[in-house]
Amino acid sequence: MSRQFAILGLGYFGSTVARELKRHDNQVLGVDRDESRVDALAECLDHAVIADVTDEKSLAELSLENYDAVIIDVDGNLEASVICTVHAKELGAREIWAKAHSDAHHKLLDRLGADHIVYPEYDSGIRVAESLNYHAMVDFIRLGEREFIVEIETTERLTEQCSNVENLGIDERALQLVAIKRGDEVIRAPGHDTALVCGDHLVLMGDLAALRELGNKL
Incomplete structure (x- = not known):
C-alpha cells in the first residue's frame, strides 16, 4: 500500500531517502530552496516544490498534516533545522524524522518533539567501531542499552571449532540464534544439529555480554 511522505530539504540524506521511498x-x-536540487530530483518525485523550509507560510501551503511522515534534512544549518522542526510540529505533522549534525542538535530536536532523530556520523561511528572490534560482524541493531540483534559471518576458524549450532555453546537464556542466511536460503530457528558452513551469516538476538563471548570465537 502506497504511503505519502514529505522531504523538507534535499541534501544527500534527504534525496537518498526520497529515491528509496519512490523505489518502494x-x-x-x-x-x-535550491532550484538545482529540486530539478535534479523532479523526475522521481510526485511533487517538487522550490521553497524556504523555514518559512511557516510556505510550509502551511503543503498540508504537512496529510503526510504519513515528514523528513527534515537541512544541511549544516542548526537554526534552520530547528525552525523547520518547530513549524512542522505546529502544523500538525503526524511523524517527524529529523537529521542531527551534533550532540547539541540531537538534544534540541528531541526537546522540540521530533519523533525520530537520525545522527549519521554517530551511528556510522558506532557501526565502524563494532565492525573493527568484531571483524566478522556484518550488521547490528541496538534494541536497548545491552540488547542487540547482530548479523555475523562465520569464519573458517569458527567452523573448525563448531561443526553445528550445538557446538556454538550458546547460553539460550541470554542469546538466541534467530536464523542462518546461507546464500539465498534463510534457515529460520535452526535446530541444534544444523550444520555450520564457512560464510554462513548468523542472525542473533540477545545480551551484549553473550554476544561478545561468541565474538571471541570468530
Whole structure:
C-alpha cells in the first residue's frame, strides 16, 4: 500500500531517502530552496516544490498534516533545522524524522518533539567501531542499552571449532540464534544439529555480554 511522505530539504540524506521511498512505490513530496536540487530530483518525485523550509507560510501551503511522515534534512544549518522542526510540529505533522549534525542538535530536536532523530556520523561511528572490534560482524541493531540483534559471518576458524549450532555453546537464556542466511536460503530457528558452513551469516538476538563471548570465537 502506497504511503505519502514529505522531504523538507534535499541534501544527500534527504534525496537518498526520497529515491528509496519512490523505489518502494510511495508518493513523495520534495521541498528545497535550491532550484538545482529540486530539478535534479523532479523526475522521481510526485511533487517538487522550490521553497524556504523555514518559512511557516510556505510550509502551511503543503498540508504537512496529510503526510504519513515528514523528513527534515537541512544541511549544516542548526537554526534552520530547528525552525523547520518547530513549524512542522505546529502544523500538525503526524511523524517527524529529523537529521542531527551534533550532540547539541540531537538534544534540541528531541526537546522540540521530533519523533525520530537520525545522527549519521554517530551511528556510522558506532557501526565502524563494532565492525573493527568484531571483524566478522556484518550488521547490528541496538534494541536497548545491552540488547542487540547482530548479523555475523562465520569464519573458517569458527567452523573448525563448531561443526553445528550445538557446538556454538550458546547460553539460550541470554542469546538466541534467530536464523542462518546461507546464500539465498534463510534457515529460520535452526535446530541444534544444523550444520555450520564457512560464510554462513548468523542472525542473533540477545545480551551484549553473550554476544561478545561468541565474538571471541570468530
